[in-house]
Amino acid sequence: MRIGIDARFFGGEQSKGLGRYTQKLIEYLAETTSDDTYVIFLQPESIPHWTITDPRFEIVKAPYRWYTLAEQIFMPLTIARAHVDLMHFPHFNVPLLYRRPYIVTIHDLIILHFATERATTLGPLLYWFKHQAGQMVMRHAVHHAQHILTVSEFSKRDIINYYGIDDSLVSVTYEAAEVQDSLVFNEKEQERVLRTYGITGRYVLYIGNAYPHKNLEMLIEAASQYKKTRGSEQLRFVFVGKEDYFYSRLKHLAWAKNVDDIVTFTGFVPDNELPVLYHNALVYAFPSAYEGFGLPPLEAMALGTPVVSSNASCLPEILGDAALYFDPHDVSGILQAIHRVMNSSEQRELLIARGLRRVRQFSWKRMAEQTVSMYAKYRSKSTS
Numbered sequence: 001m002r003i004g005i006d007a008r009f010f011g012g013e014q015s016k017g018l019g020r021y022t023q024k025l026i027e028y029l030a031e032t033t034s035d036d037t038y039v040i041f042l043q044p045e046s047i048p049h050w051t052i053t054d055p056r057f058e059i060v061k062a063p064y065r066w067y068t069l070a071e072q073i074f075m076p077l078t079i080a081r082a083h084v085d086l087m088h089f090p091h092f093n094v095p096l097l098y099r100r101p102y103i104v105t106i107h108d109l110i111i112l113h114f115a116t117e118r119a120t121t122l123g124p125l126l127y128w129f130k131h132q133a134g135q136m137v138m139r140h141a142v143h144h145a146q147h148i149l150t151v152s153e154f155s156k157r158d159i160i161n162y163y164g165i166d167d168s169l170v171s172v173t174y175e176a177a178e179v180q181d182s183l184v185f186n187e188k189e190q191e192r193v194l195r196t197y198g199i200t201g202r203y204v205l206y207i208g209n210a211y212p213h214k215n216l217e218m219l220i221e222a223a224s225q226y227k228k229t230r231g232s233e234q235l236r237f238v239f240v241g242k243e244d245y246f247y248s249r250l251k252h253l254a255w256a257k258n259v260d261d262i263v264t265f266t267g268f269v270p271d272n273e274l275p276v277l278y279h280n281a282l283v284y285a286f287p288s289a290y291e292g293f294g295l296p297p298l299e300a301m302a303l304g305t306p307v308v309s310s311n312a313s314c315l316p317e318i319l320g321d322a323a324l325y326f327d328p329h330d331v332s333g334i335l336q337a338i339h340r341v342m343n344s345s346e347q348r349e350l351l352i353a354r355g356l357r358r359v360r361q362f363s364w365k366r367m368a369e370q371t372v373s374m375y376a377k378y379r380s381k382s383t384s
Contacts, residue, residue, distance in 0.1 A: 108292025
C-alpha cells in the first residue's frame with residue numbers, strides 16, 4: 001500500500017510541536033518492518049534536512065504553505081498525482097477538496113477553545129473569517145476521516161464530546177520525549193551558554209511559545225509577587241522562545257509590572273544549547289491553561305529538571321506524580337510550588353527521580369508502531 005504523509009512541517013525551525021511529531025513519526029516508521037511505501041510530501045526548503053535513505057520512502061515536493069488557499073487547491077492535486085492509497089495528515093488542515101481515504105492526527109482543540117482576537121495578530125474582521133475557515137476545515141477533517149489519532153485521553157474525550165462522534169473512531173497514540181541515558185556537561189561550555197543569554201544565579205525556566213493559552217502572564221505576575229515579598233532573595237524568571245508578536249507583548253507586560261530586572265527573554269535558542277539551560281534551572285514552570293499533550297515539561301524531565309505545572313487539561317495525565325501542580329489561575333499556588341522546590345533539596349531530588357521514570361513510560365517508537373497498526377487496519381478493510 002502507498003501511504004502518503006503530509007510532512008510539510010518537517011525540518012528546520014518548525015520542527016517543534018507539530019513538526020516534532022511529524023519528524024519522529026517518520027524517523028521511527030523507517031525502523032518498522034512494514035513493506036508499505038511511504039510517500040512523503042515536503043516543503044522544498046525542508047528537503048535538505050532529509051537524511052533517510054530507506055527505499056520505501058519517496059519524496060514529493062509540496063510547495064504550499066499551511067493554512068493557505070494554495071494548500072486547499074493544489075495539495076489535493078499533488079497527492080492525486082502521487083497515487084496514494086491512504087493519506088495521513090498529522091494536523092487538522094486537511095484540504096476541503098480532498099475526498100480520498102485519509103487518517104488525521106488532531107492534537108488538540110485549542111483553536112476552538114481559545115478562539116479570541118487576543119490569540120492573533122489579525123484585525124477583527126480578517127480574524128473572524130480565518131476562524132470560520134479554521135472551524136470548517138477542522139469539521140471536515142473530523143467527519144470525513146477513516147480514523148482520528150490524538151495524543152492523550154483528554155484530547156480524545158474533548159474531540160468526541162465536541163463533535164459527537166463515536167468513541168471507536170478515535171485512538172490515542174502518545175507522544176514522547178527523547179530519553180538521555182547519560183549527559184555530560186562541560187563546565188566552560190555551560191558558562192559560555194549562560195553568559196550568552198545573560199543568565200545568572202538561580203532561575204525558573206520556561207521554554208516554548210508565548211501563545212495566549214500558555215498563560216505566561218501568570219508567570220509574569222508570579223515574578224511580580226515574588227519581587228514584592230522576597231526582596232533581596234535572588235531568583236530570575238527566564239523565558240526561552242523565538243521573538244514574535246506574543247513574546248513582544250509579554251515583554252511589555254514585564255516592563256509594566258516592573259519585573260524586567262528579574263525576567264530574562266533569551267529569544268531563540270538552538271536545540272544543542274537548550275540542555276544547558278534545563279540543567280542549570282532551579283525548576284521548569286509550565287502554567288499552561290490548555291494542552292493536548294504537554295511535551296515541553298516531559299522534555300524537561302528527560303533532562304533531569306524538576307517540573308511544576310498547571311493542573312489543567314491533559315497535564316496530570318501526562319506528567320503523573322512527577323510534577324508539583326497548581327491552579328493555572330492562582331499566582332500564590334505557582335509561587336508555593338516553586339518555593340517547595342527551592343527550599344527542599346529532598347523535594348527537588350524526588351521530582352527529578354520521578355521525572356526520569358515518567359519519561360520512560362512514553363516512546364516515539366511505540367507511537368510509530370501503533371500508527372502502522374492503524375494503517376494495517378485500513379488495509380484489511382480495503383481488501384475485505
